[in-house]
Amino acid sequence: MANTSFLQLSPRAQRLLKTTQDFVEQECIPAEAIYFAQMAPIGSTDRWLVVPPIIEQLKAKAKELGLWNLFLPKIYPEGPGLTNLEYALLCEVLGRSFIAPEATNTAAPDTGNMEVLAKYGNQKQKDKWLKPLMEGKIxxxxxxxxxxxxxxxxxxxxxxxxxxxxxxxxxxxxxxxxxxxxxxxxxxxxxxxxxxxxxxxxxxxxxxxxxxxxxxxxxxxxxxxxxxxxxxxxxxxxxxxxxxxxxxxxxxxxxRGFEIIQGRLGPGRIHHCMRAIGMASRALDYHLNRATDPARKTFGKLLHQHGSAAHELALSRIELEQARLMVLKAADTIDLHGPKKAMVEIAMAKVVVPTMALKVMDRAIQAHGAAGVSNDIPLAYMYASMRTLRIADGPDEVHIRQIAQTELKRAAQVKDQLKHKEERERSLRSRL
Ligand SMILES: Cc1cc2nc3c(=O)[nH]c(=O)nc-3n(C[C@H](O)[C@H](O)[C@H](O)COP(=O)(O)OP(=O)(O)OC[C@H]3O[C@@H](n4cnc5c(N)ncnc54)[C@H](O)[C@@H]3O)c2cc1C
CATH class of the missing domain: 2.40.110.10 (Butyryl-CoA Dehydrogenase, subunit A, domain 2)
Incomplete structure (x- = not known):
């Protein structure tokens, strides 16, 4: 499990983090196979009519444990009072499971929509739509x-x-x-x-x-x-x-549509990144498990005993931790300065995280050989889902454009600094 000791978490956030970890690892991940088995067969129209009953059981359990609607930040009276940074850590854990976000009412696109209603909706709209959404009824x-x-x-x-x-x-x-x-x-x-x-x-x-x-x-x-x-x-x-x-x-x-989509997509994007960190960490667990499988030797060695295979594992860990710090920084910037002032941090995370997660998943798939691209293990589905995140909620290029525009705004100041440095150098030389 990821190290969070460098963050000063409140005792409540620490408790919630531990409860979330237990809920995801002991309830949600083991329930995934049941969830998929309870769905109507592929191709049948019932597939769009039948909701796997196990999700309702998990929702009831999540409510009982106090793991409900954790996404709604502190500023809203309807929310559970967590900071974005605290939620980032929980969301990352939830992202390890395909079904934990829905089980805790923190799944996209509902979270973004609920945030829109909480932020911009009038009382009547909140009563009619936000309330049943927050209750997980619709x-x-x-x-x-x-x-x-x-x-x-x-x-x-x-x-x-x-x-x-x-x-x-x-x-x-x-x-x-x-x-x-x-x-x-x-x-x-x-x-x-x-x-x-x-x-x-x-x-x-x-x-x-x-x-x-x-x-x-x-x-x-x-x-x-x-x-x-x-x-x-x-x-x-x-x-x-x-x-x-x-x-x-x-x-x-x-x-006011643009204002609303900006207000919605900022937090929505960072939630996707948090979940992606969690999913990538699960892929790395699969990778580690396979690389150390005592039953699988090639040319007399376990996979991890080949230098290049160990190298791949290390790269995944390094890249995962780098991206994770970017997400946590973006969440902290939202807490300190609001989502508008965190736009560049969010955009940078939105570019870095899916690409990182895809690399981590790709390495895990490769280490599994043909099994990696099968549906016997979840890596292929993880990879397919993650690939969409380089497009959904704004393609990489659009975020990169925004980051470049912000960076370019510094150009005049940088030019002034360099000019000043040259003048100082000339002045110092003339005194020699
Ligand atoms: C799984 C999934 C779920 C989605 N869910 C939703 C949803 O719930 N609601 C919703 O409204 N939409 C949703 N989308 C749509 C998604 O948000 C759009 O696909 C995305 O915004 C891109 O729009 P587009 O497909 O029209 O691509 P286009 O705008 O046609 O862009 C195509 C490509 O052009 C390139 N490009 C664009 N701008 C630039 C630039 N400035 N510089 C260089 N290259 C550029 C990029 O490579 C981009 O991928 C979803 C998409 C996927 C795949």
Whole structure:
């Protein structure tokens, strides 16, 4: 288990960390095989109707242990009062299991959506949607990406939102909408554009609450990731045809969509990174186990006794710890200065962590030979899921662009410093 002794954790956070570790290792990870076995067979339509019953048992257990909604930071009265740094350590442990996030009501995209409602929702919206989400009674989806436009630049979003009397009418096509396959998914947060708006490009979008059973909505198909359907949750294509919702479903106000996605994606991205650290640490455990398996010798030696194999294990540990420190620093910066001021730290972690996790997983797969790419062990599924994280919540290049822009802002100051240094050197030389 990862070392946290260098952090000054409160006694409560230490207790929660230990309880989370026990819950994940003793309850969630052993329950994964049951969870997957309880799902309807691949290809059957029931796959999108049946939620494995074991998840409800785990949810009840998590509530009993006080491991519920831990993600919502200290600033919200609805939350459990942890800092982002404290939650980062717990989230990392939760990320080791495919099902622990849902079992503790800390799974994406619900956490991001709950944070939006807690931060920007009015009381009525909170009562109607935040409350059942926080109780784990319903699930939600965030609908931004569209097949017809390059959605990593959200100013391209085309889905139309237009005001008609006391309603908003929404028309457009979205895809890769995570969670929309789940029968418990009852609410969509839909980002759209007010066509004809005279506002500047970042003030033309809004986010509206759309109940999933509103007439005019068709969930067209689930989109598999490298063949994995992620049922019953799924990533779906959704068609909105003249979908009418009451005007009171607008979040924050017309034209505030960018503000909302910035507020949502910051914490959401760092949660993905925390979970990815946990998943990578589990992959490294598999790697270590295989490299030291006494039953598997090649050319007279165990795997780890070949220098290059031991080297690979060490590299994974080094890279994992580097990335982990970046995530913890980003979480601490959010606590100290708020998510807006932590944007660069979050962006850097979002670029580094998935790439690191993929390398760690790839080495673990390689050490397992053909078994590594099978479904007998979870490494192939881990790898497929992790690969999406270099694209989802903003592709690497978009974060790198943001980091570069911030870095470039230092250029004038650096030039001044260098000029000053040269002047000082000249002045010192002239005195010799
Ligand atoms: C498993 C999964 C789950 C997802 N869940 C959701 C969800 O729940 N809700 C939702 O709304 N969306 C979701 N998405 C969609 C995801 O957020 C988008 O795919 C992502 O924002 C990229 O948008 P795009 O696919 O339109 O790619 P595009 O915008 O077309 O970009 C394509 C590629 O262009 C390159 N690129 C883009 N900008 C730059 C640049 N500035 N410099 C250099 N290269 C650049 C990048 O390599 C990028 O991958 C999910 C995606 C996946 C794979």
């Amino acid at each position: 699930r939600s989806a965030f609908c931004m990406t569209e097949p017809a436009v390059a959605s990593s630049d959200a100013t391209n979003i085309r889905t139309a939102i237009s005001r008609e009397g006391d309603s908003y009418v929404i028309t457009g096509r979205k895809w890769w909408i995570s969670g929309a396959g789940d029968p418990r998914c009852k609410i969509y947060l839909v980002m759209g554009k007010h066509h004809g708006s005279k506002e500047e490009p970042h003030r033309q979008q809004s986010v509206v609450l759309v109940p999933a059973d509103t007439p005019g909505i068709t969930v067209v198909r689930p989109l598999p990731v490298f063949g994995y359907d992620d049922a019953p949750h799924g990533h779906c294509e959704i068609l909105f045809e003249n979908v009418r919702v009451p005007a009171e479903n607008m979040i924050l106000g017309e034209g």
